[in-house]
Amino acid sequence: MHTRRLVKRSVIGSRVYVPGLTGDAAPLTGVIQAVKQDNRDVSTGHRRNVYTVLMQDGSLKEYSEEEIAQMTAKAPLKSSLKSTCNGGQRDGPTQGQNGGVQRGEAPCLSPESTEEPRVLEHKRTGRALEPEKDHTRSVSLLEQKRKVVSSSIDVPQARKSEEEVDMDKVTAAMVLTSLSTSPLVRSPPVKVSEGLNGSWKDGGFTPSSYSSSGYWSWSAPSDQSNPSTPSPPLSADSFKPFRMPSLSGPPDDNIDEHDGNSLLFDEPIPRKRKNSMKVMFKCLWKNCGKVLSTAAGIQRHIRTVHLGRNCDSECSDEEEDFYYTEIKLNTDSVADGLSSLSPVSPSVLSPPPGLDQRQPDGTNGAKSENSTTTPLSRSAPSALYLVHTDHAYQATAPVTIPSTSSTGFTPSSSSFSISWQSPPVTFTGTSASPTHSRTQGFGEQRSQTIAVLSSPPRAAGSLSRKSRGEGRKCRKVYGMENRDMWCTACRWKKACQRFVD
DNA sequence: TGTGCCGGGGA
DNA sequence: TCCCCGGCACA
Numbered sequence: 001m002h003t004r005r006l007v008k009r010s011v012i013g014s015r016v017y018v019p020g021l022t023g024d025a026a027p028l029t030g031v032i033q034a035v036k037q038d039n040r041d042v043s044t045g046h047r048r049n050v051y052t053v054l055m056q057d058g059s060l061k062e063y064s065e066e067e068i069a070q071m072t073a074k075a076p077l078k079s080s081l082k083s084t085c086n087g088g089q090r091d092g093p094t095q096g097q098n099g100g101v102q103r104g105e106a107p108c109l110s111p112e113s114t115e116e117p118r119v120l121e122h123k124r125t126g127r128a129l130e131p132e133k134d135h136t137r138s139v140s141l142l143e144q145k146r147k148v149v150s151s152s153i154d155v156p157q158a159r160k161s162e163e164e165v166d167m168d169k170v171t172a173a174m175v176l177t178s179l180s181t182s183p184l185v186r187s188p189p190v191k192v193s194e195g196l197n198g199s200w201k202d203g204g205f206t207p208s209s210y211s212s213s214g215y216w217s218w219s220a221p222s223d224q225s226n227p228s229t230p231s232p233p234l235s236a237d238s239f240k241p242f243r244m245p246s247l248s249g250p251p252d253d254n255i256d257e258h259d260g261n262s263l264l265f266d267e268p269i270p271r272k273r274k275n276s277m278k279v280m281f282k283c284l285w286k287n288c289g290k291v292l293s294t295a296a297g298i299q300r301h302i303r304t305v306h307l308g309r310n311c312d313s314e315c316s317d318e319e320e321d322f323y324y325t326e327i328k329l330n331t332d333s334v335a336d337g338l339s340s341l342s343p344v345s346p347s348v349l350s351p352p353p354g355l356d357q358r359q360p361d362g363t364n365g366a367k368s369e370n371s372t373t374t375p376l377s378r379s380a381p382s383a384l385y386l387v388h389t390d391h392a393y394q395a396t397a398p399v400t401i402p403s404t405s406s407t408g409f410t411p412s413s414s415s416f417s418i419s420w421q422s423p424p425v426t427f428t429g430t431s432a433s434p435t436h437s438r439t440q441g442f443g444e445q446r447s448q449t450i451a452v453l454s455s456p457p458r459a460a461g462s463l464s465r466k467s468r469g470e471g472r473k474c475r476k477v478y479g480m481e482n483r484d485m486w487c488t489a490c491r492w493k494k495a496c497q498r499f500v501d
Numbered sequence: 502t503g504t505g506c507c508g509g510g511g512a
Numbered sequence: 513t514c515c516c517c518g519g520c521a522c523a
Binding site for chain 2: 473475476489490492493494495496
Binding site for chain 3: 488493
């Protein structure tokens with residue numbers, strides 16, 4: 001965890017001394033606007049940092065690290081150039097093993113270790129977590145981009161507080177833990193040593209370049225695993241050709257994305273009855289109905305196809321959870337291609353967006369890609385399910401779920417109904433949707449089941465059980481000794497008919 | 502641990 | 513179809 005927090009402070013915004021126009025004349029001062037790394041210095045084989053300095057006259061000039069260092073050393077006054085090397089108050093200790101390389105290359109140009117408040121302020125505002133390896137991009141570009149992001153996306157400023165930082169750390173730890181065990185993180189045939197020694201960005205885990213406050217986020221596609229993340233032993237069939245992130249293509253072609261992942265789960269496999277059911281995830285978007293085998297897949301599908309986002313899981317704001325539902329398919333009727341089921345990811349059951357569901361700063365990671373898109377304003381899918389109840393004494397009634405969403409879920413119609421009927425196929429579903437109010441008053445209160453949108457009354461599995469009603473049951477009323485007075489259902493250990501709640 | 506009841510199976 | 517029961521979730 002800590003090893004990933006390769007916080008590297010940027011010198012962006014730092015004042016430096018640069019050579020004057022007349023060679024070694026009086027040095028000029030400027031503010032570093034960007035840092036680039038120049039690999040062209042083949043003589044030494046060492047990467048040089050090239051700094052784009054905003055001069056006092058407003059012009060931009062590029063200076064090499066050496067030039068700045070020289071002028072800084074010659075400067076009569078204390079240099080203001082504060083390097084990024086280990087000077088952090090907060091993140092310094094977090095630089096872990098991987099930090100060695102980064103620190104070695106850090107533009108540590110100033111011998112001073114004290115910092116002027118002004119410079120500190122520069123650092124706070126202008127810090128860009130630019131991984132050392134990613135030297136082709138201009139930091140200023142990132143800065144610019146980040147500003148665009150923060151201006152268009154409502155990023156809570158309160159996150160800057162220390163409590164928030166701690167919470168983010170905890171959340172990040174949870175996410176990392178989750179990812180390390182989730183099917184999203186699959187170890188591709190990548191040498192572990194590369195992941196450990198090299199930049200773990202290469203392995204798919206990158207700190208968000210836009211994260212300016214020391215938070216890390218996943219910038220890699222979820223199906224690209226993180227080699228540095230301890231992964232459980234993979235079964236042989238879990239290996240698959242390492243797929244590069246498809247940034248442009250439709251990402252919803254990953255129906256087999258997590259095949260075989262059930263072996264990797266630490267979590268218990270969802271309860272199954274004898275008839276093996278497959279957990280699938282159905283897109284609820286209007287006229288879509290795409291079914292994928294994994295939550296991640298369907299999330300990505302929704303995110304990219306319907307929400308128009310190009311970024312991957314790191315910019316997920318859980319909103320996709322609204323737009324798909326978990327379904328369970330009878331394996332007998334499922335195509336053979338879906339050879340294994342994917343356990344229900346905990347993320348599926350996550351709260352909706354806006355309900356204090358926060359990710360470790362991953363949300364503001366790459367939102368800039370489509371910042372103009374406002375998914376909440378889009379038409380959300382509506383769903384109509386045919387649900388089967390296989391006991392005749394179980395209530396069957398149409399249920400109307402009013403559209404009282406406060407979370408932005410706005411079905412195209414003001415309300416829609418769900419009819420409980422008997423479908424010819426086994427098709428049950430549970431929903432990951434947040435609770436929505438519903439019209440009460442039909443026979444059995446299956447509040448837990450129907451409280452979620454688009455949920456059939458009896459989803460196979462744990463979510464299907466109705467809450468224990470306080471209402472009396474035959475057993476309680478009559479007792480075991482008067483079992484003959486029970487209703488038939490109670491006698492048969494079925495849902496009580498007599499004392500329906 | 503008791504209760505409700507789903508799912509399955511035998512008659 | 514009736515009846516019973518294993519087993520699970522939940523309080």
